[in-house]
Amino acid sequence: MALKADLRHFLDEEGNVLELTEQAKTVFKFLTKIVSSVSENIEQPLIDVDLKCNSRADELSCVGSVEATCISIGMIEWHCDTCEASGTISNWQGSMWDKQERTIH
Numbered sequence: 001m002a003l004k005a006d007l008r009h010f011l012d013e014e015g016n017v018l019e020l021t022e023q024a025k026t027v028f029k030f031l032t033k034i035v036s037s038v039s040e041n042i043e044q045p046l047i048d049v050d051l052k053c054n055s056r057a058d059e060l061s062c063v064g065s066v067e068a069t070c071i072s073i074g075m076i077e078w079h080c081d082t083c084e085a086s087g088t089i090s091n092w093q094g095s096m097w098d099k100q101e102r103t104i105h
């Protein structure tokens with residue numbers, strides 16, 4: 001089952017992280033690591049994120065690696081290279097984990 005995450009659900013209006021449960025904190029750390037890796041390498045078609053699949057929840061045992069890609073503006077898709085785990089992350093642009101070079105158009 002795909003995990004659809006909206007980064008704004010973890011943040012208040014000023015972009016600060018809300019009080020999270022331990023479980024949500026684990027997921028949030030997983031998501032923000034993907035966001036910073038992808039936004040740093042935004043020109044690459046597929047980014048190897050330095051994350052193990054099981055780091056998104058305590059009870060998981062899959063040690064597959066996470067790969068991610070920016071599928072459209074503001075939308076990141078990630079998947080595990082070993083199991084069926086996958087998901088999307090939206091509304092991450094402009095957050096403190098967005099590492100894209102700021103370019104003036």
Ligand SMILES: [Zn+2]
Nearest residue numbers: 053062080083
């Ligand atoms: Zn996995």
